[in-house]
Amino acid sequence: MMRVSNMPGAGGGIAYAHTVSQRTGDENVLVAASPATILRLAQGQFAHLTEEEVRWVGAVATDYGILAVQPGAPWETLEELLDQWRRDPASIVVSGGSAVGGQDHMKVLLLADRAGIDPLRVRYVPFDGGGEAMTALLGGFVNVFSGDVTQGQAQLEAGNIRVLTVMAEDRVGGEMAQVPTARELGYPVEWVTWRGFYAPAGISDDAYHRWVEVLDQLAHSDEWATVRAQARLDAYFLAGEPFESFVREQV
Structure with missing residues (x-):
């Protein structure tokens, strides 16, 4: 034992x-x-x-990294989010369940860098775990959630979030099978x-x-x-x- x-x-x-x-x-x-x-x-x-x-x-x-927004958010796709992010970096606030410099923060920084967004202008708010970070998104306190598939799957199935991308080499299964990878959208980021x-x-x-x-x-x-x-x-x-x-x- x-x-x-x-x-x-x-x-x-x-x-x-x-x-x-x-x-x-x-x-x-x-x-x-x-x-x-x-x-x-x-x-x-x-x-x-x-x-x-x-x-x-x-x-x-x-597990694999994801970026998610509320279902009523104005961005239907990752590219729409990135377009606004490029125009006005201060308008996008991201939550994550790791400290500054941790996994959830690094996912966003890597994607921002590949998308032509200055990583130093990324507004990231750390929370004590993915649950609190997800709650911040659902409560409207942030625009974007940075986490993992396992943290977002149940909320996606319940219709509480829209997942814009999965940071995997290939698409994953389940409800997220319809979610494109960052790589296939032109941003070679895997987590x-x-x-x-x-x-x-x-x-x-x-x-x-x-x-x-x-x-x-x-x-x-x-x-x-x-x-x-x-x-x-x-x-x-x-x-x-x-x-x-x-x-x-x-x-």
Whole structure:
């Protein structure tokens, strides 16, 4: 049986520092991670710590970035939104569930840059999680929501939002199958929010490969497929040395 311990703080920094300093040789520790983790590492927000301080085990599912507006908003398409954004950057306010410089902010900055909008003129309001950021959109306090497919799917099905784009290589399934990707609209921006794990750096190679095998079995199990579908996550698996190389390249 696995015991789950939640260790919030500093966008994963507390858990990362604890793993590095207190659990470095513990072969029974596996820590959840996402692009938010490596983004903060790339930004130097985990003090002196780097991506080399742990063993990156693997990723077992993925999500994708979206931009959404209210159904009654004046923009039917992403291009209509971007047209106004270019003309009057101050008129567009974006909510997201991450801090300034975090995932939801970076999605918008990348798209703005590709669309010819000065990223420094993007008005981004951070909230404590995607739920609060979505509430801000539904309440009319912001114009645009920056988040993930999993955060917007239920609201889209309920008719509460209009999703203008998905930041994936290909269109996703479900209700969002009709939503174009940013790439097909002429803006090569992808934001893949993988769900993965790392382990302490001091574990043996045997222990590391055992964890890789565990994730392999999990990712290809019927039970995980059910859980993943319930969470509205897409299938994705990358583990072992290829995943470690992937993380280093991303940072």
